[in-house]
Amino acid sequence: DAGVIQSPRHEVTEMGQEVTLRCKPISGHNSLFWYRQTMMRGLELLIYFNNNVPIDDSGMPEDRFSAKMPNASFSTLKIQPSEPRDSAVYFCASSRGQGDTQYFGPGTRLTVL
Amino acid sequence: GESVGLHLPTLSVQEGDNSIINCAYSNSASDYFIWYKQESGKGPQFIIDIRSNMDKRQGQRVTVLLNKTVKHLSLQIAATQPGDSAVYFCAENLGDYKLSFGAGTTVTVRA
Numbered sequence: 484d485a486g487v488i489q490s491p492r493h494e495v496t497e498m499g500q501e502v503t504l505r506c507k508p509i510s511g512h513n514s515l516f517w518y519r520q521t522m523m524r525g526l527e528l529l530i531y532f533n534n535n536v537p538i539d540d541s542g543m544p545e546d547r548f549s550a551k552m553p554n555a556s557f558s559t560l561k562i563q564p565s566e567p568r569d570s571a572v573y574f575c576a577s578s579r580g581q582g583d584t585q586y587f588g589p590g591t592r593l594t595v596l
Numbered sequence: 597g598e599s600v601g602l603h604l605p606t607l608s609v610q611e612g613d614n615s616i617i618n619c620a621y622s623n624s625a626s627d628y629f630i631w632y633k634q635e636s637g638k639g640p641q642f643i644i645d646i647r648s649n650m651d652k653r654q655g656q657r658v659t660v661l662l663n664k665t666v667k668h669l670s671l672q673i674a675a676t677q678p679g680d681s682a683v684y685f686c687a688e689n690l691g692d693y694k695l696s697f698g699a700g701t702t703v704t705v706r707a
Contacts, residue, residue: 525699
């Protein structure tokens with residue numbers, strides 16, 4: 484059974500450019516999470532979707548960040564415009580339902596120059 | 597605020613020995629706890645979980661102990677192997693979908 488799939492695995496971009504990260508959750512999972520991991524702040528929850536609907540986006544740093552989930556098998560996290568301080572590893576995770584075990588994807592390492 | 601934290605940031609273990617990783621939590625209302633393993637360049641990988649109505653749960657070579665009286669969680673790894681070298685996180689479910697992660701303990705296995 485395939486786990487959570489993320490793309491790209493690595494992204495290097497210049498400040499001001501738009502960045503789009505992609506995620507395919509585990510089939511049958513109704514909850515999807517976007518996290519950011521840095522050395523300074525550890526793992527931070529950015530946004531949580533349940534049944535494709537954003538439930539909690541309080542962790543989204545600012546308006547430059549947006550996330551969508553057009554269907555049960557696909558989600559995007561977009562940063563526009565990107566800044567060097569956005570450099571981090573971004574993880575997508577999914578769970579069968581709210582409160583169930585979250586399974587993480589391999590992450591996207593983003594570097595903004 | 598309430599948080600989940602780890603007692604030790606690093607642990608060096610001789611191959612074949614048992615490892616014990618500790619975690620303290622402060623939210624007495626938490627009812628679900630998870631241990632994750634993160635290898636370099638990879639995402640956190642689920643190891644084992646435990647609910648608050650249990651005090652011990654065993655998996656393959658791993659055991660999680662929960663002491664609700666002192667709000668303490670531990671992960672024991674039996675016969676530690678080189679492949680166990682990673683960062684280990686405990687996570688606390690805050691009652692719904694939110695997980696609060698500890699800072700992580702880096703485990704290094706010596707050959």
